[in-house]
Amino acid sequence: MPLNVVLEKLMGGMGVTVSIFLLTLLFSIPLGLPLSLARMSKNKVLSVISGIYISVMRGTPLMLQIIVIYFLPFYGFGINVTSGYRFVAVIIAFSLNYAAYFAEIYRSGIQSIPKGQYEAAQILGYSRVQTFIRIVMPQMFKRVLPAMTNEIITLVKDTSLSFAIATAEMFTMAKQIAAKEASLAPLMAAGVFYYVFNLLVAHVCKRVEKHYDYYRI
Amino acid sequence: MELVKIENCRKNFDGEEILKGISLSVKEGEVVSVIGPSGSGKSTLLRCACMLETMDGGSLYYAGKQAAHEENGRVSYASGAELKEIRKTFGLVFQNFNLFPHYSVLKNVTEPQIIAGRSKEEADKKAKECLEKLGLIDKISGYPCQLSGGQQQRVSIARALALEPKVLFFDEPTSALDPELTGEVLKVIRDLAALHMTMIIVTHEMNFAKEVSDRMIFMEKGVIRAEGSPEELFGSDDERLRSFMGKLNGN
Numbered sequence: 259m260p261l262n263v264v265l266e267k268l269m270g271g272m273g274v275t276v277s278i279f280l281l282t283l284l285f286s287i288p289l290g291l292p293l294s295l296a297r298m299s300k301n302k303v304l305s306v307i308s309g310i311y312i313s314v315m316r317g318t319p320l321m322l323q324i325i326v327i328y329f330l331p332f333y334g335f336g337i338n339v340t341s342g343y344r345f346v347a348v349i350i351a352f353s354l355n356y357a358a359y360f361a362e363i364y365r366s367g368i369q370s371i372p373k374g375q376y377e378a379a380q381i382l383g384y385s386r387v388q389t390f391i392r393i394v395m396p397q398m399f400k401r402v403l404p405a406m407t408n409e410i411i412t413l414v415k416d417t418s419l420s421f422a423i424a425t426a427e428m429f430t431m432a433k434q435i436a437a438k439e440a441s442l443a444p445l446m447a448a449g450v451f452y453y454v455f456n457l458l459v460a461h462v463c464k465r466v467e468k469h470y471d472y473y474r475i
Numbered sequence: 476m477e478l479v480k481i482e483n484c485r486k487n488f489d490g491e492e493i494l495k496g497i498s499l500s501v502k503e504g505e506v507v508s509v510i511g512p513s514g515s516g517k518s519t520l521l522r523c524a525c526m527l528e529t530m531d532g533g534s535l536y537y538a539g540k541q542a543a544h545e546e547n548g549r550v551s552y553a554s555g556a557e558l559k560e561i562r563k564t565f566g567l568v569f570q571n572f573n574l575f576p577h578y579s580v581l582k583n584v585t586e587p588q589i590i591a592g593r594s595k596e597e598a599d600k601k602a603k604e605c606l607e608k609l610g611l612i613d614k615i616s617g618y619p620c621q622l623s624g625g626q627q628q629r630v631s632i633a634r635a636l637a638l639e640p641k642v643l644f645f646d647e648p649t650s651a652l653d654p655e656l657t658g659e660v661l662k663v664i665r666d667l668a669a670l671h672m673t674m675i676i677v678t679h680e681m682n683f684a685k686e687v688s689d690r691m692i693f694m695e696k697g698v699i700r701a702e703g704s705p706e707e708l709f710g711s712d713d714e715r716l717r718s719f720m721g722k723l724n725g726n
Binding site: 375382388396 | 527573618620
């Protein structure tokens with residue numbers, strides 16, 4: 259198979275990879291917030307449930323979670339899924355998994371906000387919700403950016419785990435072509451792609467961090 | 476009129492009694508300073524008065540309104556809505572300023588006003604007026620991290636004043652500042668005293684306290700050991716008080 263055909267096929271998978279990446283961020287970044295708040299809640303039931311959730315999500319392989327979410331409708335409830343569900347299952351599994359990691363990052367960020375900020379807000383008449391949204395959240399976001407960058411870079415590479423249920427993303431394609439052609443070249447090309455993608459991600463994250471350099475905590 | 480009235484305030488931390496029944500009332504226009512060694516409970520008293528700590532016993536009134544009272548050995552606080560109103564009567568200046576680092580100087584002073592219900596224009600006008608008075612008008616677009624400690628503390632005083640509290644508490648306002656910067660903050664407080672702002676100041680600046688206060692309170696081990704005009708306290712023959720003030724004067 260000529261190189262341009264190989265690249266063309268990989269390109270198709272690249273779109274899926276990028277979609278998994280973006281959709282996972284779109285859902286998991288907001289989802290992590292209520293999860294971290296539940297984890298820190300004074301309500302025992304909430305904090306224990308979210309604690310168990312985070313522990314399971316972080317303590318079991320993501321690949322296993324993808325497989326379980328893909329097969330659960332059929333084996334669990336006898337529902338026949340359409341082929342479109344494959345992609346949906348991947349997005350659900352990634353979002354649920356990454357939300358757990360983000361929740362813990364947010365928690366560390368929120369807990370690093372000095373008590374004095376809450377006290378000043380209370381004295382100045384801010385309600386608890388106003389304090390969180392206006393004072394705590396923006397500062398938390400700045401503090402967690404480096405840790406978020408790490409997690410987001412890991413996500414780029416983790417998208418390849420969805421080959422476990424044969425999603426047509428780039429790694430799956432590369433593996434198929436490599437097997438057919440008995441060549442490492444498609445996998446190497448995929449490797450280059452992940453690397454370049456991550457250079458881009460790191461660059462964007464750095465820009466965002468820089469944007470928040472106008473103040474120090 | 477008594478603006479602040481604390482009766483028999485008690486507070487424990489981990490079973491240790493930090494405040495052993497303190498009563499204090501402050502009239503409109505009065506400047507009261509609270510002095511005493513570290514660990515005497517000065518700051519805890521202030522924090523109880525500002526409701527940053529809940530009292531374990533005693534009652535608390537602001538301008539005649541009941542914020543907390545003791546009933547059957549338990550302190551019950553007023554409802555959330557009532558406390559919200561009561562909180563508007565006082566302001567607090569912290570030792571560590573506690574400015575909001577992600578906001579510009581101007582926004583630090585305007586946002587609390589907007590939260591209190593003022594329009595953006597009103598808040599802006601008031602903020603600029605306060606910052607102007609404190610000599611910070613050229614800093615309004617800066618961020619707290621770009622200011623010196625003294626400037627930050629002045630912004631935090633402006634932030635408190637913009638809400639027009641009836642009484643202002645100071646919790647060791649110069650303890651985080653080096654001696655050079657202490658002066659500029661003390662000057663601001665002195666100016667406020669000249670304008671008859673009601674203030675309760677916890678401080679280690681003995682000469683400043685003597686000069687600015689109508690009344691001084693010497694606390695030790697959770698009780699008020701002595702109370703009176705600066706002349707009375709500095710002329711006291713209480714050994715403990717004399718040695719404390721003597722040490723702080725550098726003798």
